[in-house]
Amino acid sequence: MHIREEKAERHTLAVIVDNEPGILARIAGLFTARGYNIESLTVSEVTADKAVSRITIVTSASPAILEQIVAQLDRLVPVHKVRDLTAEGPHVERELALVKVQGTGDHRIEALRLADVYRARVVDATTTSFVFEVTGGIEKIDKFVELMGEVGLIEVARTGIVAIARGRDAA
């Protein structure tokens, strides 16, 4: 017997939650307990009184499971609302990465040239290294990191995706 897997789609969810202790564990635990995927998860307070947090989750699942994920998140007591940004329409997704490269000579020049193409900023430099700050969609960052691999990449830190719907209305 072999275990079958269903075809998955990648979706980005915005989960607006009450900022109470344990809320992140509640959400992350729901995903592990029910066997859902998390590709990326970011969380931050988003109101002046720090009472509400916004969690952005990128997940892969079949359409039926995605419907379950939204319903399961929505029934957690501290959850205000859950929006499937991918299903609802056009939205902006951004991620920030800090990328450290080490090298001298041509590698160093090439790294700077590529950084310029990708609109990455130098936020730290020594005579043998740079730290670049780059923002963009997942594919752009993946590509930039891949290119840096050829010019002395030694370390990457990524924030994970944050996302917001296009247009004038709030989620």
Added chain:
Amino acid sequence: MTEKSGADILVEALCDLGVEVVFGYPGGAVLPIYDALFRAARDGRRIRHILVRHEQAATHAAEGYARSTGKPGVVLVTSGPGATNAVTGITDALLDSIPMVVITGQVPTALIGTDAFQEADTVGITRHCSKHNYLVKDPAKLGPVIHEAFHIATSGRPGPVVVDIPKDVQVATARYAKPGPIQHKTYRPTVKADPRAIEQVVDMLAAAERPVLYTGGGVINSGPAASQLLRELARITGAPVTSTLMGLGAFPASSPQWLGMLGMHGTYEANHAMNQADLVIALGSRFDDRVTGRLDAFSPNSRKVHVDIDRSSINKTVRIDLPIVADVGHALEDMVRVWKARQHPKPDTRDWWARIAEWRAKACLSFPDSTTEIMPQRAIRALWQATHARNPIITTEVGQHQMWAAQHFGFESPNKWLTSGGLGTMGYGLPAAIGAQLGNPKALVIDIAGEASIQMNIQELATATQYRLPVKIFILNNEYMGMVRQWQELTYESRYAESYSDSLPDFVKLGEAYGWKGIRIEQPDDLDAGIAAMLDHDGPAIVDCRVAKLANCFPMIPSGAAHTDMILQANEVSGTMDDEAKALV
């Protein structure tokens, strides 16, 4: 307003919430609360505390109390092992949607995270087995949290809520005032259905040729009015009614429209009706795997309507054509009202009932009777015969005896059938019977048990003795973990790995040691007299009813099979299964 200790605030809040009974067990981290209970009782504000013998039993007793009264069950246990012992019952209440509030003591806030004596991460451990939980670090928040906990436990889809209170918060002081009605900022269950959906389901019911009402525990949770409305809907539409294990009693078993339970050990007629239906209306039921059998063969030609207060239950395993998120009682009321307002005539379902009559003719619950040994099914029927006029409350443990009770004991009204359906917790029945007896002092309460399950919370015999609760235990003793043995017969060519109940105690002497009356029934001819002796005893009584050792529970849908592939008798069992079926629970 003067300040009170957290422990006094807790007790006052429980009084304000109308709590009459608390099931608990003291320990270091809840001593201030026990002292507050003691002082409140001395001052005439008495909450009755029932001292169980194990914290798991406190949770099941609270479930039994809740399920039989409709009120939330309340549990009070200490930190560490007190809380971890309660976890099974908390999970049980979550799966069966039982309203319950569990108060756990915790080490003082300054010691949290230091691996202190009797410290466990109670909110961490119970986060995913409770509907919601709290760690209260400020006595001023304790009152509002307790009121909110009861609101969450009892509204929407009911469930267990855990409130963890560090010992220093029980001692520190703050002000407390009884809050008004709770308007929670994020938690607002949908109670009333979308009127357009109600119109649609009424249209569908009126047009259906082969409808089935598939009801579940939600009808019971919604309150007794929902059961009455279900009867009314069935009457005016003429539709047949089946139910899950959790929903038994919502519709009377004596009604000609009753098909019996559906699913793995459901009746032939209920499962075939589901298979052939053109319209299935799920009312407070959740398409559990025990109900659906093989999903791709489940009710293949029907349109499906699902009424559930929990949106996540809808489309979880079975695709639904018309979802209705609402309290099932409210939805039933709306359906009946719209049906009557439109003056729909009762649909002509004669052809449908004729087909059902053919399935019923199989007499799927018949069993080979014996004059030399007691058939377990016969024992259940004899128990029903002797007690049904008193409308007893029946609790069960988990296994064959539970399914035989569900099949052969007819229930006429809600809140009379208490069983661990979702989690399937052996050891549930005795403490649940204790809780039910406390909530219904005049009722006849019987735990139908197996000899293996009963041993999982046997220590609670003492609790019943202490509080003079006249609960009855009726053990179908076949000296096997019968359902395990049955599956080994079906799947593993009768290799009985560890399913024999060896070294059994003498249940009669055991009962007597705890101050119970002990009765043994060994011969079919002694069955009625033994049951009568149990009923005549005005205190607790335990019956060791020796039944046929190798009887199996049929009908049965084997793992991974469809509703139409039922096994009706033992001679249809092949003894092996393929790996796909073996991998299913």
